[in-house]
Amino acid sequence: MGKISLNSSEKDLRRIAGLIADIRYAEAPECLAEKVLARIKPKNPTLLERLWRRLRTPLSISPLSLLPAGASAVAIFALALTLLWKDSGERIVPQGINQVSDQGLRTVMLFLDRPDATDVEVIGSFNKWSQEGVRMAWDKDRGLWVAVLQLKQGSYEYAFRVNNREIVPDPRAILKRDDGFGHQNSILIIGDGNGNETRI
Amino acid sequence: MASGEETLVHEILSGDVNSYALLVKRYQKPIYNLMLRMTGSEEDALDLTQETFVRAYEKLEKFNPSASFFPWLYTMGLNLARDFLRRAKGSPIESYELENSSSIESDHDDRLADQIDGQHLLQALQTLPIDYREALLLRFHEGLSISEVAYALGLSVSAAKMRVHRGVLKLRRLLMKQ
Numbered sequence: 001m002g003k004i005s006l007n008s009s010e011k012d013l014r015r016i017a018g019l020i021a022d023i024r025y026a027e028a029p030e031c032l033a034e035k036v037l038a039r040i041k042p043k044n045p046t047l048l049e050r051l052w053r054r055l056r057t058p059l060s061i062s063p064l065s066l067l068p069a070g071a072s073a074v075a076i077f078a079l080a081l082t083l084l085w086k087d088s089g090e091r092i093v094p095q096g097i098n099q100v101s102d103q104g105l106r107t108v109m110l111f112l113d114r115p116d117a118t119d120v121e122v123i124g125s126f127n128k129w130s131q132e133g134v135r136m137a138w139d140k141d142r143g144l145w146v147a148v149l150q151l152k153q154g155s156y157e158y159a160f161r162v163n164n165r166e167i168v169p170d171p172r173a174i175l176k177r178d179d180g181f182g183h184q185n186s187i188l189i190i191g192d193g194n195g196n197e198t199r200i
Numbered sequence: 201m202a203s204g205e206e207t208l209v210h211e212i213l214s215g216d217v218n219s220y221a222l223l224v225k226r227y228q229k230p231i232y233n234l235m236l237r238m239t240g241s242e243e244d245a246l247d248l249t250q251e252t253f254v255r256a257y258e259k260l261e262k263f264n265p266s267a268s269f270f271p272w273l274y275t276m277g278l279n280l281a282r283d284f285l286r287r288a289k290g291s292p293i294e295s296y297e298l299e300n301s302s303s304i305e306s307d308h309d310d311r312l313a314d315q316i317d318g319q320h321l322l323q324a325l326q327t328l329p330i331d332y333r334e335a336l337l338l339r340f341h342e343g344l345s346i347s348e349v350a351y352a353l354g355l356s357v358s359a360a361k362m363r364v365h366r367g368v369l370k371l372r373r374l375l376m377k378q
Contacts, residue, residue, distance in 0.1 A: 028232035
């Protein structure tokens with residue numbers, strides 16, 4: 001096969017396209033997402049709107065959905081038992097914020113991947129940054145530190161205190177804010193609990 | 201559509217503002233840089249970027265979730281920036297129209313490919329008319345398809361293809377002058 005040779009004009013055009021692709025953009029200010037979120041309110045769709053959107057959203061088919069209804073119910077129950085309960089009665093809820101109590105409190109699970117740590121606590125604005133944080137439990141199965149909080153609707157700042165000295169932000173948190181003392185706090189926003197799942 | 205965006209949009213419309221934070225994080229950089237190019241001011245760029253995301257959130261019900269979010273967002277940002285410049289009576293970024301595109305093809309030799317670098321390219325881009333500059337950046341920097349460029353800039357597909365092609369030729373000519 002003969003070689004394909006580019007003329008000078010084509011070479012230039014390709015070079016220009018390559019250089020444009022390599023342009024380095026300036027970083028957006030850290031506070032941007034936080035400022036945007038401060039200006040918006042959670043949407044509160046009507047039942048009709050929800051139904052309409054549900055109809056327009058393509059359904060994903062899982063093998064479980066192909067089982068007969070009775071078998072599915074048994075499987076779900078067994079799965080729930082496995083996921084939600086551990087030995088010695090310790091309750092594990094799915095990650096995120098997805099349970100609403102009678103008092104309007106939402107159950108929040110926080111995780112930290114620090115297998116080297118011997119002691120981890122969550123500290124934050126939910127208890128006015130009290131020195132006495134919420135102690136996290138080591139979940140052997142997940143290989144993670146886990147904390148379960150019950151919080152009202154609102155916005156919270158928090159951080160993890162590792163081995164009683166090191167303050168670290170939550171690497172899973174979407175939003176962070178400088179605390180003014182050289183650390184970053186993670187931000188957690190809890191919605192209205194109106195049947196809408198809210199994530200960290 | 202970028203991975204998971206349809207689900208994110210569904211979650212946002214169901215009341216989950218945190219999912220919107222993910223979209224903001226994903227696209228804040230190109231939108232902020234668009235505003236920097238348009239205004240030349242970090243402060244104005246931050247304000248306009250915020251405004252773009254807030255406006256997009258308010259109009260999200262009108263967005264077709266099976267389409268790409270970024271071109272839709274970009275259109276909104278570009279319109280906001282243009283309104284801002286109109287109010288400010290003129291862009292701080294000087295741009296000049298080149299001669300008719302039929303005269304753009306150059307007789308210059310083939311030394312350009314070795315001479316141009318990123319710095320020259322940036323300077324030349326800033327002197328291109330906005331429509332050409334943005335078409336080139338969307339196509340080659342953001343990696344949008346021609347049909348997405350067309351959507352973002354409110355053009356037909358053939359017009360977008362022409363805009364990109366002419367944009368590269370204009371840029372080449374500018375670079376040769378430097």
